[in-house]
Amino acid sequence: MSEQFIYKSVFAPYLDSFLEMKYAMGFDLVRTKWILLEFDKFFVENSINDVFITKEHIIAWQATRLNDTSKTLYDKYCVIRQFCKYLCHLGRDSYVPRLPLKRSSGFTPFIFSHEQIMAIFEACDRLTMPNRNMHCAFFAIPALFRFLYSTGVRIGEALSIRNKDVDFERGRIVLTDTKNKMDRLIPLNVSLLAVLRQYQEHRDRMPLPDVSAAESFFFVSPLGKPLVICTVYHRFRKILKECSIPHSGKHQGPRVHDIRHTCAVHSLINMIKNGIDVYCALPVLSVFLGHKTIRGTEGYIRLTQEMYPEVVKMQQTISSFVFPTINHKTEIDYGNN
Secondary structure, eight states: OOGGGOOOSTTHHHHHHHHHHHHHTTOOOHHHHHHHHHHHHHHHHTTOOSSOOOHHHHHHHHTTOTTOOHHHHHHHHHHHHHHHHHHHHTTOOOOOOOOOOOOOOOOOOOOOOHHHHHHHHHHHHTOOOGGGOTTOOTTTHHHHHHHHHHHOOOHHHHHTOBGGGEETTTTEEEEOSOTTSOOEEEEOOHHHHHHHHHHHHHHHHSOOTTTTSTTSBSSBOTTSOBOOHHHHHHHHHHHHHHTTOOOOOTTTSOOTTHHHHHHHHHHHHHHHHTTOOHHHHHHHHHHHHTOSSTHHHHHHHHHHHHHOHHHHGGGHHHHGGGSOOOOTTOOOOOTTO
16 A cells, blocks of 8 residues: 555544455546545544444545535545445445435537647647757657547547557557557558557657667657646647637636547538438447447437537438428318318
8 A cells, every 4th residue: 555545543444345346347546536535534534433433434534525616525435335235235334325416517628620630730740949948849749649639439439548559550540548448459441550650660760769669659758758638638738829729718628538538529520411310329438439329429419419500401301201390280080080
């Protein structure tokens, strides 16, 4: 256990064993550890010495979370609820809290137009390295943003790709470090393959130790170090400004993650234009994006309807015969039939 995650309350051994169990099941525990650390400090500060959690404890803890958003509070309730169930399973009777209502954040992703995407690519291609600054991320940015738009991969997943995951011969990348903990194959089209090959060729010319080793990261800085999200986002903000795309501030967008949303909407539009029914396209898009369920993909239909209503109307000619038009002025004579 890392020093920053040393639990000190009466629940400490149970918190450690709970995390060990979750780790063995393959869960990513970083956020869970922080949430449990918050609960552990609450137990210590309130001198809770009995190994069971009551409803009053939960109410008192929630009263301290005045600045948490509804989503953050929901996530924390998920963790403490699981831990309470774990205690009950071990014979330590504890109150298992209900999950609070998860309110929608109301955030609408920014969907770039095709023209804006092209402007972003062109701005990436014009990047130059000032003063031979080897720490800058310019070198990988043109290939990275094209990769994000073409595949819809999350930025964190893209930056975790290693050389061994890239299969140029078969035209695919294997993602192993994904949000949903499921390995998945990312197909690479012909133009993206050419971009990534060109990037790799120039990257391997740099005098960097082990830059082409199987375990080394694919997207790197001129120092050979993996790119980090904050660096990419900082550069993205400057590219938006150069393209005259307004940025509304932190958490308001456009975000780097909105490239993924744009990929989903543009892919859905292409499938509809090629005659695929929108609801038949959903399972394909869901697998492509790495969603666990189709529910996570359904929101893209709404975005497509709002931004490209003329595309969705194309489907009406296909399914119009299912429900015939009713003339309400027609009189029906039941008579003696």
